[in-house]
Amino acid sequence: MNSLGEEYDVCIVGSGAGAGPVAYELSKAGKSVLILEKGKWYSEKDFSKDEIKTCRRDIYTPKLNEEFHLSERYSEESQKWESKSSKKFGPSFWNGNCVGGSTNFMAAYFYRLKPKDFRLKSEFGEVKGANVVDWPISYEELEPYYAKVESLVGVSGRVKKHPNLEPRSTSDFPFPPLAESIVSELIDKAAFDLGFNSLPVSRGIISKSLNKRSPCYYSNYCGSYGCSSGAKGSSRAALLNSAVETGNCRILTESQVYKLNSDKKKVTSISYYDKFGNSKKARAKQYVVACQAIETSRLLLNSSNSFHPNGIGNSSGQLGKNLLFSAGGSGGGELNVKDFSNEIAKKIMQPGLFINRGFQDWYYINDKSFGAKAKGGTIDFLFEHANPIRRASSAKWEGSRLLWGKELKRKLEDDFINKRHIRFEIFNDWLPTDNCYVSLGEKKDKWGSKVAKVRLGYHKHDLKVASYLEKQTLKIMEKLKLHNVYSSISPNPPTNLIAGGCRFGDNPKTSYLDRDCKAHFIDNLYVTDGSFMPTGGSVPYTWTIYANSFRVAEVIKGGV
Amino acid sequence: MMQNLKSEIVQSFIEGKIDRRSFLSASFKLFAITSISSALGCFYTLSQHKLVLSQExxxxxxxxxxxxxxxxxHSPGIDEINTIPYFHLxxxxxxxxxxxxxxxxxxxxWLEEECLLEYQKTFFNLSLKEKEKIINKVSKVVWGENWIAKILNFTFESLLGDPAYGIxxxxxxxxxxxxxxxxxxxKGAHK
Structure with missing residues (x-):
């Protein structure tokens, strides 16, 4: 029995994309669900377009002097792995700690994986120095759940046939595409002239009402911000509100889980600190951990005991290993209104509308200049964030030179009044390697738990693929006649695209989870965030996490 | 903290450390801080804190x-966007x-130390040309570049943040x- 005097059917740690589908499906099926979420519970009315609060302070994330990460990078100079704390200069991997997790703040660029992503090793062979494996399930097994996410979470878009389009069980998206800027047309024209396929990008944002959620109102401040209409398909807006309405789902906020207690085969209870700092326990028949890849591995590693000295269920030693990010890079350029007629210039500067254009012509690379056939990736085009403070902060640089005084002011005027910044982002596989993993640091957070130490090694092949995609992207940028084009391919991981650490597979010696995302050696422990992914595909992960969580929810439902 | 700051300003004026103009200017800023703080409600911890901006x-x-x-x-300066009171906050x-x-x-x-070392004067007393030279000099070293970038970023917050913050x-x-x-x-600072 727990402090609430109940034993639940399911207890879930976290409330983001991996948690929402499980809570939704089980509570709808009449099962009792407890969610332990470390953050607060915000609703649409709490969100505003306040850049200082949302993007420049730690309102939705923990204070870094209290809860931090250690990260290790290889220094060519010292020939050693050097550690940095996110307290000082090191990257922070927090992306939103509140009910709904980081799905509240995502940009919601929704892509499915493709069939070949599920069998990367079989299709493209081994890559030396990388731990590439096939998934234990196929695209066909996950496809119905991708479709389910389209209608339940809400995905807007338009299917356009192209050579690399993945198979679909429905002919088109249930929600029409969001309104587009004239810049989308400019990209379409450039693509047509180059013989490329410009694709409409689907978004996890609804374009018409769904239940109590209002459609997108084109605020011009989307990614990084909580949505004030509920249009964005956050786990909170799309799933958890409905789950709570059943009366079967309870969410305990400001509840920091610090350990899963277990015997040899089962989790027996979960220990957490409540909002007053009191240590509490909760019990359930099944336990689901879904608090984003790094924190999930950390919690499971911190849950060691005499039965599981290296972390709960970790007799394979796979826990925390093969962490994934998204490889690639980004860049951009400027459209200058002076290059266009007044009418077109006005349309270019119109705020709120989306570009929503992407390219997957090079999702698979079959080009002798590259080498052997290989997995490629996705290129996305988008407007740069409207955030004016961030924009001014960028404008104060002229190359590597800081500007000030009148020179700075003229630059700000030119940048804000005459220019619209277009960005691109490249997504390709971050190959799993022995040098990218989560372990426990010696330092502890404010709760007394060891912090995550993240080794950030990368495979050089990732950069080769990204550079190939960059070349194709720059052809499009050139055709668009953008000014001040810049581009960067980097081994630095994006801190918001994280997966792996608990890869699933059929072999308990080489994977932590089985094909149903249950821990091989623990009978009642599931992991449903992005941790399960053995390879990441070349797209953002959220849609796949949602889909897989719906798939696993059916398994759990059958077990309780 | 407000009370301490107020006493400090008054004391400096009484002791002749600041002239009337500076006194009035400081008093105005204090008023602005108090107004902003009031607008911010209880969000900010207006208690004892070591990292404060002294009058100097x-x-x-x-x-x-x-x-x-x-x-x-045709373009605003830091007085119009309440930058100094904002730095206090x-x-x-x-x-x-x-x-x-x-x-x-x-x-x-460190910048003031550089000014004294180079010109035996405070930054305020430098000519425009000397100011340009010293800022240019420190912008070429790591601490200086980081610092200038940082204070400009917070200045941009006061320029382009929501007026609900008093900026x-x-x-x-x-x-x-x-x-x-x-x-x-x-709706207010961080609200």
């Missing part, structure tokens, strides 16, 4: 920012790291740069 440092910062972000006929904002606060404060000290008064920064804010707007 505030004077330095004021002249430095006036140089880095000068007022012009940054230093007591629990959501700004102590690390950043130390960078802000140490940079002021960007009458949306003067948004109007200058033809920026359209998003809705709903902030």
């Amino acid at each position: 440092k505030e004077n330095s910062l004021y002249h430095i920012l006036n140089f880095l972000f000068p007022k012009e006929k 940054i230093l007591i904002d629990q959501h700004v790291s102590d690390f950043d606060k130390k960078i802000i404060l140490n940079g002021i000290t 960007n008064v009458n949306e003067i920064g948004w109007k200058w740069l033809n920026h359209k804010p998003g809705y709903p707007r902030a």
Whole structure:
């Protein structure tokens, strides 16, 4: 029995994309669900377009002097792995700690994986120095759940046939595409002239009402911000509100889980600190951990005991290993209104509308200049964030030179009044390697738990693929006649695209989870965030996490 | 903290450390801080705090920012966007790291030390040409570049953040740069 005097059917740690589908499906099926979420519970009315609060302070994330990460990078100079704390200069991997997790703040660029992503090793062979494996399930097994996410979470878009389009069980998206800027047309024209396929990008944002959620109102401040209409398909807006309405789902906020207690085969209870700092326990028949890849591995590693000295269920030693990010890079350029007629210039500067254009012509690379056939990736085009403070902060640089005084002011005027910044982002596989993993640091957070130490090694092949995609992207940028084009391919991981650490597979010696995302050696422990992914595909992960969580929810439902 | 600051200003005036103009200016800033603090409600911890902007440092910062972000006929300066009162609040904002606060404060000290070393004068007493030279010099070293970038970023917050924070008064920064804010707007600082 727990402090609430109940034993639940399911207890879930976290409330983001991996948690929402499980809570939704089980509570709808009449099962009792407890969610332990470390953050607060915000609703649409709490969100505003306040850049200082949302993007420049730690309102939705923990204070870094209290809860931090250690990260290790290889220094060519010292020939050693050097550690940095996110307290000082090191990257922070927090992306939103509140009910709904980081799905509240995502940009919601929704892509499915493709069939070949599920069998990367079989299709493209081994890559030396990388731990590439096939998934234990196929695209066909996950496809119905991708479709389910389209209608339940809400995905807007338009299917356009192209050579690399993945198979679909429905002919088109249930929600029409969001309104587009004239810049989308400019990209379409450039693509047509180059013989490329410009694709409409689907978004996890609804374009018409769904239940109590209002459609997108084109605020011009989307990614990084909580949505004030509920249009964005956050786990909170799309799933958890409905789950709570059943009366079967309870969410305990400001509840920091610090350990899963277990015997040899089962989790027996979960220990957490409540909002007053009191240590509490909760019990359930099944336990689901879904608090984003790094924190999930950390919690499971911190849950060691005499039965599981290296972390709960970790007799394979796979826990925390093969962490994934998204490889690639980004860049951009400027459209200058002076290059266009007044009418077109006005349309270019119109705020709120989306570009929503992407390219997957090079999702698979079959080009002798590259080498052997290989997995490629996705290129996305988008407007740069409207955030004016961030924009001014960028404008104060002229190359590597800081500007000030009148020179700075003229630059700000030119940048804000005459220019619209277009960005691109490249997504390709971050190959799993022995040098990218989560372990426990010696330092502890404010709760007394060891912090995550993240080794950030990368495979050089990732950069080769990204550079190939960059070349194709720059052809499009050139055709668009953008000014001040810049581009960067980097081994630095994006801190918001994280997966792996608990890869699933059929072999308990080489994977932590089985094909149903249950821990091989623990009978009642599931992991449903992005941790399960053995390879990441070349797209953002959220849609796949949602889909897989719906798939696993059916398994759990059958077990309780 | 407000009371301490007020006493400090009055004491400096009585002891002749600041002239009448500076006294009035400081009093105005104190009023602005108090007004902003009131608008912010209980969010900021207005209790004892070691990382505060002393009167001496505030004077330095004021002249430095006036140089880095000068007022012009058609564009706002730091007085119109409440930058100095905003820096006071940054230093007591629990959501700004102590690390950043130390960078802000140490940079002021180190720049003044550079001025004394190079010209035997404070930054305020330098000619425009000397100011340009010294800022150019420190911008070429790591601490200086980081510090200038940091204080400019916070200045941009006061220029382009929501007026609910007591900054960007009458949306003067948004109007200058033809920026359209998003809705709903902030209801107060961090609210």
